[in-house]
Amino acid sequence: MASPLHHVIIGSGSAGFGAAVTLRKGDPDCRISMMTMDSLPFYNRYDLPQIFQGRSDWRDMLAVPPTFFDENRITLRRHNRVVEVDGVARRIRLAHQETVGFDTLLVCSGGRAYVPENLTDKLPLMHGMGSYEAVMRLYRDLPQGGHAIFIGGDMIGIDLMLMLVKTGYSVTLITTPQTLWPHEVSDEKRGKILAALADKGVTVVDSARPVGIDAGSDQGAARVVTLEDGTEINGDVVVPACGLVASVEFMLRAGVDIERGLLVNPELGTSNEAIWAAGDVCQIWNDEDKVYQFCHGWKNVRIMGELAAGNMQGTHRDFDVRVEDRIDLDEAGNIVSTFWEH
Ligand SMILES: Cc1cc2nc3c(=O)[nH]c(=O)nc-3n(C[C@H](O)[C@H](O)[C@H](O)COP(=O)(O)OP(=O)(O)OC[C@H]3O[C@@H](n4cnc5c(N)ncnc54)[C@H](O)[C@@H]3O)c2cc1C
Secondary structure (H helix, E strand, C coil), rough: CCCEEEEEEECCHHHHHHHHHHHHHHHHEECCCCCECCCCCCHHHHHHHHHHHHHHHHHHECCCCHHHHHHHHHEEEEECCCCECCCCCCEEECCCEEEEECEEEECCEEECCCCHHHHHHHHCCCCCHHHHHHHHHHHCCCCCCCCEEHHHHHCCHHHHHHHHHCCCCCCEEECCCCCCCCCCCCCHHHHHHHHHHCCCCCCCCCCCCCCEEEEECCCCEEEEEEECCCCCCCEEEEEEECCCCEEHHCCCCCCCCCCCEEECCCCCCCCCCCCEEHHHHEEEEEEEEEECCCCHHHHHHHHHHHHHHHHHHHCCCCCCCCCCCEECCCCCEEEEHHHHHH
16 A cells, blocks of 8 residues: 655645645645744734733634644644755755655745844844744833834834834834835825824834944843934834745755745746745746746735645646735725735
8 A cells, every 4th residue: 555645844834734734634644744943833923913912821822722733633843943955855854953754845934024134233132023932022021111113114013013002112113115015005105104104103214224223221222223314213122024035045955946935836836846835935926927926915825825735636726926915094094904804
């Protein structure tokens, strides 16, 4: 009897989780291994701002009970970092040296916060918001009513900023070219959205490049951000919110094509027939415009994971890259974005 197929998924976010569920539905006998650097099983990252409303117990964050994985015979390996993929020998190498073979590999490794080049050496002085652990660290380090300085103002950051203002913190937004990422809007609309943020209580510093971040003194502010014109802004935490870069480092020797993300065809297959990709990590071929494009957004990445998994099992469905992308203000002046639709 042939041994069951072994599907390995890198990443336990929305794309990876959707894929694992689909693979199990499609084949009750296959082996499914999910590798993740996360410490928690699957949760909805868009819920993380709610930590500031007191929803800070990790158990409340989980999207499914921890038993879900055993019940569905999905081997979830947490705190496991994949450092290399060998696309010819069909195996992945983990940071602790173990290698794991696969019949098919689905890469759903998402993205990490982009930090402007001139500030990368200041990363240790910044607070990320990409995971439960990161947002909990922010929550602990930001004193009640304290001051958070956001650099960038992508849609993930704006969501968090609005929550902070609502829950009694003060927020300064220093804009960058990535403000409102992943939306691309006219200057006129950008101005209106920034004005709406100011109306909500965010202090907007527009068109002044941040050039330095320093740790303040014990007596004064914990962080000092210096702008190009010499202005200094004091705060308690600094949060980079300049969009995402795809997490592809471990794929560089896998022998698949990479531009900024993993390049995939509309069925989400890479240039290696055993390797697929879904979610924020991949750039999908848009045959109409003849370009590879990212399709960020929660709804999209979940659909990508499910679709890639189905295609790995033999269906042939294309991902529709014409995803809705809209940001506006409603009549009450609230920001409405397709990125925030779940
Ligand atoms: C605070 C916050 C709020 C958000 N709000 C919204 C929102 O309102 N709407 C929206 O559309 N999106 C939102 N997002 C973005 C959304 O979460 C992402 O688009 C989505 O999570 C991407 O899913 P993914 O499965 O592609 O990757 P991710 O969810 O980023 O998951 C990546 C996975 O890959 C794993 N991984 C990465 N590298 C390795 C490696 N080398 N080895 C092993 N595992 C690895 C990680 O541990 C993780 O499990 C928000 C994100 C955050 C952080």
